[in-house]
Amino acid sequence: MTAKSDGERDYDFFISFSNQDLGVVQPVVQAMDEQYGATCWFQEKDSRAEFVDAIMSGIEHAGAFVVFISPHSANSYFVLNEINHAVEWKLEHEDFKIVPVLIDPDGRDISDPVYKRVRFYLGRLNITFYKRGEPLEELIRKIFDQAEYEVKGDTLRQSLYHHSLSESVRLRAQNEILRDFSHEFFQKYVTAESYILDVGCADGENIALRLNGLQYAGLLGVDIDGGQTERAAAAHGSDKNEFRTCDILSDEFDDVLSDYTDEKDIKGFDIIHISAVLLHLSDPVKLLRVLRRFLKKNGYLFIQDEDDGANLVYPEYKFFNRAFDIWADSKESGDRHCGRKIPSYLSAAGYKSCVLAKCGVSDVGLESGMRTALWDIYFNYHLWLAAEENMFYNPVKTNRMIEEYKAEYDARKEEYDEGKIFLQLGFLFFVAKK
Ligand SMILES: C[S@@+](CC[C@H](N)C(=O)[O-])C[C@H]1O[C@@H](n2cnc3c(N)ncnc32)[C@H](O)[C@@H]1O
Numbered sequence: 538m539t540a541k542s543d544g545e546r547d548y549d550f551f552i553s554f555s556n557q558d559l560g561v562v563q564p565v566v567q568a569m570d571e572q573y574g575a576t577c578w579f580q581e582k583d584s585r586a587e588f589v590d591a592i593m594s595g596i597e598h599a600g601a602f603v604v605f606i607s608p609h610s611a612n613s614y615f616v617l618n619e620i621n622h623a624v625e626w627k628l629e630h631e632d633f634k635i636v637p638v639l640i641d642p643d644g645r646d647i648s649d650p651v652y653k654r655v656r657f658y659l660g661r662l663n664i665t666f667y668k669r670g671e672p673l674e675e676l677i678r679k680i681f682d683q684a685e686y687e688v689k690g691d692t693l694r695q696s697l698y699h700h701s702l703s704e705s706v707r708l709r710a711q712n713e714i715l716r717d718f719s720h721e722f723f724q725k726y727v728t729a730e731s732y733i734l735d736v737g738c739a740d741g742e743n744i745a746l747r748l749n750g751l752q753y754a755g756l757l758g759v760d761i762d763g764g765q766t767e768r769a770a771a772a773h774g775s776d777k778n779e780f781r782t783c784d785i786l787s788d789e790f791d792d793v794l795s796d797y798t799d800e801k802d803i804k805g806f807d808i809i810h811i812s813a814v815l816l817h818l819s820d821p822v823k824l825l826r827v828l829r830r831f832l833k834k835n836g837y838l839f840i841q842d843e844d845d846g847a848n849l850v851y852p853e854y855k856f857f858n859r860a861f862d863i864w865a866d867s868k869e870s871g872d873r874h875c876g877r878k879i880p881s882y883l884s885a886a887g888y889k890s891c892v893l894a895k896c897g898v899s900d901v902g903l904e905s906g907m908r909t910a911l912w913d914i915y916f917n918y919h920l921w922l923a924a925e926e927n928m929f930y931n932p933v934k935t936n937r938m939i940e941e942y943k944a945e946y947d948a949r950k951e952e953y954d955e956g957k958i959f960l961q962l963g964f965l966f967f968v969a970k971k
Contacts (some may be wrong), residue, residue, distance in 0.1 A: 549686065551599035552579040553619040555609035560917065561640050561669070562605050568673050569680075571768070589618075596623050601634040601684035606664075607641060611655045620658045634684040638665045638676070711813070714910040716746040718898055719841055719966050723747045723808075726837050730754050731807040734794070736785055736828065737761075737814030741769030741778075744810060757797050757806075759783050759790070785814075785824055794831045805833040812841040815879065816871035825886035829971050838888070838969040844876025847897050847963030856945045857960075859938050860916050866935045867928045876965040883969050891969040899961035900953075912953055914962060916946075 550569065554562045559581070569575040578595035592615075596602060602623035610616040627633045637659050639647055647656060647664050665679045727733065729752040735744040738758030748756065758780040760766050769780040783793045798805060809828050815821040825838075832838055845865065850857040865873045872878075876896075883891045900908045929935040952958050 547576070547598040548578045548595065549575045549600050550577045550680075550684070551596045551602045551619075551623070552577050553602060553604040553610070553616050553623070555605075555607060555613045555616055556581050557609040558605055558607050558640060561607075561667075565605075565673055565676060565680075569677055572674075573677065573681075575686075592619060593622055596626055600632075601636055601686070602627075603636045603638060603680055603684070604659075606637055606639045606647070606652065606655055608645075608651045611652050617654055617658075620655065624658050635659070635662055636665060636680050636683045637662055638667055638680065640667045640669075642669065644668070711914050712742050712746060714898060714903075714907055714914065715841070715964060718895060718964060719812075719839065720747055722837075722839055722894065722966070722968060723751060727751050727753050727808060732801060732803050732805075733757070733808045733810065734806040734828075734831070735759070736809065736811040736824070737817075738769055738780060739765045741766075741773040741780060743812055745773045745778075747810070753777070755779070755801060757781065757794075759785060759793060761785070785827075786818060786820060791827060794827070798831065803833075805831045805836060807833055807836045808839065809836065810839045810841075812839075813843065815840065815842050815882070816873075816875035821875075821878075821882050822885045825882055825888070829887055832971050834971070836971070838883075838967075838971075840879055840967040840969065842876050842879060842965055842967075843871075843873070844963045844965055845873040846877060847961070847965065849897070849899075849959070849961040851959040854945070854949060856942065856949045857916075859942050863929075863935055863938050863942065864915055866930050868930060869928055876963060879965070879967055883967075888969045888971055891967055893965060894968045895964075895966040897961045898964050900959065908953075911960060911962065912950070916950070 552562065552566055566577050566579045570577055578599055580591075596619065602619075604610070604616065604620055604623070623633075623635055627635055637655075641649075645651065663683060665676070665683055667676045727748065731753045732755045733744070733748070733753055735741075735756065735758040738744055738760050739762070741758055744756065744758060754777070756778045758766065758769055758778070760769070760780070760782065761784045763782040766780040766782045774780060779797075781793050783790050809832055811824075811828075815824070818824060828838065845861055848857075848861055861873075864870050880891050880893075898911065900911050903911065949958070953960070
């Protein structure tokens with residue numbers, strides 16, 4: 538993506554918003570970044586003086602100022618100050634663009650009294666409207682048009698083919714909450730001499746979080762999605778960390794692993810990690826056999842996977858079963874009973890030892906940010922995005938369930954936020970040896 542106007546700048550967009558609208562704004566910004574390569578100044582509000590300086594500098598070093606207007610942001614001291622500074626900056630910098638995006642949850646117009654203060658500053662500017670449920674790519678194109686940015690190619694569509702936006706939002710929440718779930722095994726078994734293979738590494742975030750702070754000799758991440766491995770290499774690639782694009786069920790995978798072990802002059806990997814991948818495969822045993830050949834004699838195979846049978850909720854509202862059923866109908870969800878099958882897959886592939894080291898991640902005892910991340914894995918707005926991305930096998934039935942789901946959403950979320958709902962999600966972690 539390139540700006541039409543030239544000039545030195547650190548960011549394409551400064552994003553102004555209220556923290557209370559994070560759930561709406563974050564996926565838009567994430568897609569602008571991940572799908573179009575736009576650099577955004579995007580931070581939650583903070584009242585420290587140095588932060589205020591950083592805001593002013595962020596605005597002055599951006600090509601455009603995008604403000605998400607809602608009843609929250611329209612009355613936020615921070616957002617109004619940011620708008621004020623952006624408007625003043627624009628007076629002296631003609632190329633600087635201001636893009637107001639109205640995200641009113643109740644469909645109110647900018648003429649509504651709640652927007653009186655915002656109108657004072659932005660009255661003469663065009664407002665972009667975003668209706669909840671509108672495809673994000675349309676909104677992003679409107680923002681880019683108004684900021685006079687050009688999009689090169691059609692990377693969003695290409696990327697959706699393998700990996701939808703809703704899936705990447707979900708994975709990010711999942712990573713956040715699950716990093717502690719398996720970190721202890723990495724801490725226990727990874728040594729400074731370890732070579733690690735991450736199978737189905739996606740953008741590398743998952744394995745990077747788990748290896749954070751640990752010494753190891755080398756990491757190889759493999760994924761079928763070239764866009765993802767490119768992102769992994771850009772974010773985490775180094776002399777020690779390599780990422781390759783390859784179908785792990787193809788013969789080429791064998792070659793990739795042989796080349797790597799030859800090059801490093803090692804007999805195999807000390808740790809092989811597969812997270813949320815087996816459930817997507819047509820032939821998991823075939824993969825596990827290959828991995829067994831490349832696992833060192835005393836090496837460990839870590840498998841993290843899912844099983845809807847280990848999802849537990851109390852009180853037992855239909856809302857939750859509906860959500861699990863909606864996900865089960867998604868083309869991206871894989872085998873929802875994969876977890877319970879893993880010991881039999883391992884045994885068929887010749888592994889001699891397997892322990893179910895952990896089962897279930899619950900909200901009990903989590904601090905509030907983590908509780909929200911747990912909720913977001915299955916219950917956040919991305920369920921609705923998935924519908925727009927045509928991700929369902931039975932769209933008619935599932936879209937009806939989504940309507941019922943949406944109608945109950947606010948009430949259940951409120952109860953969850955008040956700590957009145959127990960939630961456990963069926964994540965399982967196995968440690969196997971060959
Ligand atoms: C649900 S994501 C899990 C990503 C990551 N391991 C994590 O836990 O966050 C599944 C990943 O497996 C990859 N994948 C699925 N089938 C594959 C195949 N046949 N070969 C290689 N990668 C595959 C997908 O591209 C995707 O990145």
